[in-house]
Amino acid sequence: PILVPPRETIVEQNRPTNPLSEALIVVPIRIGKRYDHLLEVIHPAGGGPTAQRGYLRFVAQMADLMSDFLRRQKLREAEANRQAVELLRENxxxxxxxxxxxxxxxAAARACAQLLDAEQAFIACVARGNQVVATSSHATFDSRSEPALICQRLVNNVLRLDSSLLGNLLSASDRRVETHAKTSGDSGATVEGEQHLARLPEDISLLVDEICNIQGCRHLLIRRLGDHSSLLCIALWVTPPSEEIDLSSLESIGGLLGENQIYSSWQRAFRSLIGLQSGDSLTDPAVARNATITTWLTRAAMLGLLAAAALFPVNDNVSATAVLQPAHKAAYYAPASGAVEEIMVTDGQAVTQGQTLLQIHSPQLESQLDQLHSRLELARQNHDERQNQLAAGVSLSDFEVDQLESELEQLRIQQISISKQIEIYDSQLDSLVVRATQPGIVAAWELENSLLHRPVNPGDRLLQTFAPDAQWVLLISVPQRRISKVKRQAEGQEASISFSLASHPDRTFPAEISRVAQRVSSGPGGETNVVVEAVVDPSQIPLKQAGAVARATIRCGTTPAAWLLIRDAVQLVKSKIALLW
Structure with a gap:
């Protein structure tokens, strides 16, 4: 320990100064062979020599305790660094x-999750359109899964809208950005930034909330695996990570995942074959010349193969969705509001004319009919009462007789009106029993599940029947941009159709085009479809169900493979030009 007197302001080499009015005790703290810290204690005035010596001994003991604590802290840091290096080496x-x-x-995604102490980590590749190529939780990964697509859109928006968010912690709870653990140079040191609130772009904040909700996390970090790497790591945490994250380990992982690690062996061979890899290592002019000749011959051969493949004739097929329907059918509709109480037929059952198909229960009609019967009974009672008064009225005046006769006439007219209303309601109740108007076969899907005890309104279609020997047609929704090709083939009797039913996807059935209908329908994305009718042999259909969905293929001859690939784009450009003119 060094005792510095009060007001000691003279600057001397290796001698501390003391501007205070009390004496100052300075104790250097040694850790190993280095003095990294100082313990400064203000020495109060007063006290004898014994007290002074005791005070100095206390200061020395405090310095020893401080030195031991700092030494143990250094050991803990060294052990933590050793474990971090060992974990990095294993990964x-x-x-x-x-x-x-x-x-x-x-393995890279799993390593990122372990090194960052994250619950989940994704690897996205910029060279593949920011597609997610790996995850830390599953060895087999589908890039079309919902979390992968959300991460892809998130990376797209971050790179497009605000690339400064790379390396910043994104929070899903309050949509804030926390500047967190940015790397400083190549040494791997970290700098703790101040947390600040910032409004994220709406597209980014919604995607951050969505991916965090799916994965059950609250915080997210997007970071490149190296300054020049095309790979990005998306790490997620439930709780905020430690304030100092060593992101330099991600650069080591990115160094192992270079271009040669992303492309497969056949992709690298193809790039080398077409000359994308330079031949600067060939120092012999003769060898270099031969290599150049070989490269150009290879390119010429590949161009020839591409030309042959482009001109190779392939089948020009038009695939479209179709619906199978009987050509002649009888449809039955609900005559009034109610609920289907009983169904007397099943799918595919043969019925005869007049056979009961189903029964509809209408509480409203029955209640109104009961009210009419009550009114009719009351009108009859009033009529009998007035009749008895008129028959027994010996002392009635002429005025009273006329009044009773008038009331009797009104009651008689009221009874007739109510009786006619009852007849109408009886006929309506009778119509609730739906009967077949002609013989046929029931064509419906799961009648009990779709109709039994279900409410119906007037005009709702209940079921339909078709004749056993009726012809069936296939209604094909062909895109309008392909209908001209189908028309030309149909006029030349060269088009053939095959289709497969959703109930029998492993079998195909033939059909013949009968006509191109004049009606159109709207398909997915607002595309206009033209309905093409095709005749189907009833004996070929294994399951006769009206409305069965099918996938139809219309064969329209052959066309060069290259034209098949670019035809839609050319037609789109032509239609745009035609609209401009």
């Missing part, structure tokens, strides 16, 4: 030892 070894590209990417 880098697992990435480098993977045999296939998917396994290597999965």
């Amino acid at each position: 880098l070894q697992s990435v480098a030892s993977a045999n296939t590209i998917p396994a290597r990417l999965h």
Whole structure:
């Protein structure tokens, strides 16, 4: 310990100064062979020599305790650094030892999750349109899954709208950005930033909330695996990560996942074959010349193969959705409001004319009919009462007789009116029993599930029947841009149709085009479809169900493969030009 007197302001080499009015005790703290810290204690005035010595001994003991604490802290930090280096080594070894590209990417995602202490990590590839190529939770990964598509849209929006968000912690709870653990240089040191609230773009904030809700997390970080890497890591946490995250380990993983690790062996061979890899290492002019000749011959051969493949004739087929319907059918509709009480037939059952198909129960009609019967009974009672008064009225005046006769006439007219109303309601109740108007076969899907005890309104279609020997037609919804080709083939009797039913997807059935209807329908995306009718042999249909969905293929001859690929684009451009003119 060094005792510095009060008001000691003279600057001397290796001697501390003391501007205070009390004495100052300065104790250097040694850790190993280095003095990294100082303990400064203000020495109060007064006290004898014994007290002074005791005070100095206390200060020395405090310095020893402080030195021991700092030494143990250094040991803990060294042990933590050793464990971090060991974890990084194990993860880098697992990435480098993977045999296939998917396994290597999965190992990289798992390594990112472990090194960042994250619950989940995704790897996205910028070279593949920001597509998610791996996740830390599953070795087999579908890039079309919902979390992968959300991460892809999130990376697209971040790179397009605000690339400064890369490396920042995004929070889903309050949609805030926390500047967190940015790397400083190549040394791997971290700098803790101040947390600040910032309004994210709406597209980004919604996607952050959505992916965090799906994964059950609250915080998200997007970071490149290296300054020049085309791979990005999306890490998610339930709780905020530690304030200092060493992101330099991600650069080590990105270094192992270079271009040669992303492309497969056949892709690298193809790039080399077409000359995308330079031959600067060939120093012999003769060898270089031969290599150049070989490269150009290879390119010429590939162009020839591409030309042959482009001109190769392939089948020109038009695939479209179709619906199977009988050509002649009888439809039955609900005559009044009510609920289907009983169904007497089943799907595919043969029925005869007059056979009861189903029974509809209408509480409203029955209630109104009961009210009419009550009114009729009351009118009859009033009529009998007035009749008895008129028959027994010996002392009635002429005025009273005329009044009774007038009331009797009104009651008689009222009874007639109510009786006619009852007849109408009886006929309506009778019509609630739906009967077949002609013989046929019931064509419906699961009648009991779709109709039994279900409410119906007047005009609702209940079921339909078709004749056993009726012809069936296939209504094909052909896109309008392909209808001209179908028309030309139909006029030349060269088009053939095959279709498969959704109930029998492993079998195909033939059909023949009968006519191109004049009606159109709207398809997905607002595309206009033209209905093409095709005749189907009833004996070929295994299950006769009206409204059965089918997938039809119309064969329209052959066309060059290249034209088949670019035809839709050319027709689109032509239609745009025609609209402009």
